[in-house]
Amino acid sequence: MPAQIVANPEAVEAKKDRADKVDFKMVTFSLSGKEYGIDIMSVKEIAKAGRFTYVPNAAPFVRGVYNLRGEIISVIDLRIFFHLPAERKAEDSLESLLILRVDEHVFGVIVDGIDKVVGISSQAIQPPHPIFGDINVKYIKGIVENGGKLYIILDVERIFAPQRTEEEKVEVAAKPEAAQGAQATKGPSAGSYDGPAAAGNVGGTGDPAASFVRETLAAFRNFHVSDLNESWFDGRLVEWKKEKAGRDVQLHETEDADAFLETFWSPCTARLWDEDYARGFMAALPDIEAKSINIWNPGCGKGFESWSLACVLRKRYPESRVKIWANDSDLLAISMAPNMVFPQNVPGFYTEFLVSGRNGQSFIQPVRDSIFFEFHDALNPNPLPPLDLIMCRDMLSLLASSDQKRMVDDFADKLKPTGLLFLGDNERPGRGWSTAGTEAVPAYHKES
Numbered sequence: 001m002p003a004q005i006v007a008n009p010e011a012v013e014a015k016k017d018r019a020d021k022v023d024f025k026m027v028t029f030s031l032s033g034k035e036y037g038i039d040i041m042s043v044k045e046i047a048k049a050g051r052f053t054y055v056p057n058a059a060p061f062v063r064g065v066y067n068l069r070g071e072i073i074s075v076i077d078l079r080i081f082f083h084l085p086a087e088r089k090a091e092d093s094l095e096s097l098l099i100l101r102v103d104e105h106v107f108g109v110i111v112d113g114i115d116k117v118v119g120i121s122s123q124a125i126q127p128p129h130p131i132f133g134d135i136n137v138k139y140i141k142g143i144v145e146n147g148g149k150l151y152i153i154l155d156v157e158r159i160f161a162p163q164r165t166e167e168e169k170v171e172v173a174a175k176p177e178a179a180q181g182a183q184a185t186k187g188p189s190a191g192s193y194d195g196p197a198a199a200g201n202v203g204g205t206g207d208p209a210a211s212f213v214r215e216t217l218a219a220f221r222n223f224h225v226s227d228l229n230e231s232w233f234d235g236r237l238v239e240w241k242k243e244k245a246g247r248d249v250q251l252h253e254t255e256d257a258d259a260f261l262e263t264f265w266s267p268c269t270a271r272l273w274d275e276d277y278a279r280g281f282m283a284a285l286p287d288i289e290a291k292s293i294n295i296w297n298p299g300c301g302k303g304f305e306s307w308s309l310a311c312v313l314r315k316r317y318p319e320s321r322v323k324i325w326a327n328d329s330d331l332l333a334i335s336m337a338p339n340m341v342f343p344q345n346v347p348g349f350y351t352e353f354l355v356s357g358r359n360g361q362s363f364i365q366p367v368r369d370s371i372f373f374e375f376h377d378a379l380n381p382n383p384l385p386p387l388d389l390i391m392c393r394d395m396l397s398l399l400a401s402s403d404q405k406r407m408v409d410d411f412a413d414k415l416k417p418t419g420l421l422f423l424g425d426n427e428r429p430g431r432g433w434s435t436a437g438t439e440a441v442p443a444y445h446k447e448s
Contacts, residue, residue, distance in 0.1 A: 029115055032084040032085055035151050036154055042157075044099040046097070048096065052075050062077075066097075097111075100160065118146055120146055138158065139155055140154060140155060213250075216250070216252075228397060236260065239263075264426050279349070281312055293320045295313070295387065296391070299394075310363075327376040334373055343361070384414055390421045392411070393423060395424075
């Protein structure tokens with residue numbers, strides 16, 4: 001007869017006592033479809049409010065100030081603070097408001113919806129983990145499951161900490177390593193201010209609008225402003241402010257981000273190159289006498305650029321064997337790329353490379369054989385032969401700044417000494433690279 005394990009009755013009872021003990025209460029609410037909680041001791045009251053008074057030069061997430069029975073308080077939109085989608089409401093609509101008290105400060109924070117008060121055992125709270133939230137883990141106190149729901153408990157003391165004193169700022173400035181590490185993990189308050197301690201008190205000398213737009217571009221469209229594209233960004237921000245003509249310049253949703261980025265993308269993005277662009281690109285290419293020409297096209301998407309590039313190179317180097325390694329980390333897009341069929345109105349530049357079929361036109365076999373479409377993340381190791389050309393329009397700007405540098409270093413390793421790197425029209429690399437080619441088709445080559 002197999003041995004039986006008998007649980008220790010005292011241990012079982014102790015575990016039950018811990019589970020039944022309610023020593024932590026939190027007010028629960030929703031943000032962008034997820035459940036959150038705040039220690040009830042930090043919640044002064046719950047309200048519905050609207051028509052907040054606008055405060056000029058306030059941090060972007062500050063909706064304004066509100067008269068709470070004679071007390072003027074700052075109102076923070078927690079969705080904008082955390083770069084989460086925020087539904088636009090009519091001017092006179094009421095928002096769900098949590099009135100919080102942190103130390104001596106009182107704030108109103110806007111959330112999607114307020115649920116109820118939930119009591120739990122503090123011992124049931126698990127350590128925070130980035131996988132559970134859309135916000136920086138440093139703002140999370142812990143995670144807890146209750147009633148079939150998973151709650152993310154926010155650390156309001158850390159989120160709404162008052163701004164640093166001048167002495168603290170001097171201390172941080174004297175420690176560049178620590179400051180650099182903090183910048184890498186900064187949440188929505190990164191830039192010229194430290195937190196929403198006071199409406200209208202942004203702190204620092206930088207432009208808060210620029211800081212906010214940078215961060216929301218990263219949040220909504222994964223677009224990262226760096227030395228690579230900062231010149232375009234600065235000019236575009238000036239245009240954007242003029243377009244808004246004194247109205248709100250903040251980016252509240254993906255549509256705003258798309259409108260801001262509209263002028264960034266290179267010509268003929270997500271379609272076959274038109275005749276002018278194809279011939280302009282071809283004119284920028286140098287003479288290459290090698291029998292085999294190797295090209296890398298990371299971030300090829302559905303393949304429009306790879307097909308365009310293959311035809312241009314066959315025209316420019318008719319005696320050479322062209323091999324294009326076309327990669328993308330979008331599995332659906334890259335799986336469609338090899339079998340693309342095009343309508344009858346394809347630019348005449350490609351006529352000699354097309355054959356007609358039942359569903360439209362497709363490229364001839366020699367062109368198809370020159371492209372190797374592959375599912376691959378360009379940030380992972382990718383063994384390739386020495387390259388004559390790398391075609392990477394706009395893709396670097398969709399990587400974090402540190403990854404942009406990694407990619408450029410990888411390009412330098414993979415390119416031949418005479419190799420060319422083609423970037424987007426609004427991208428310029430840092431030191432160690434110099435320009436060549438035409439203004440319409442920026443090309444970059446390694447310095448010897």
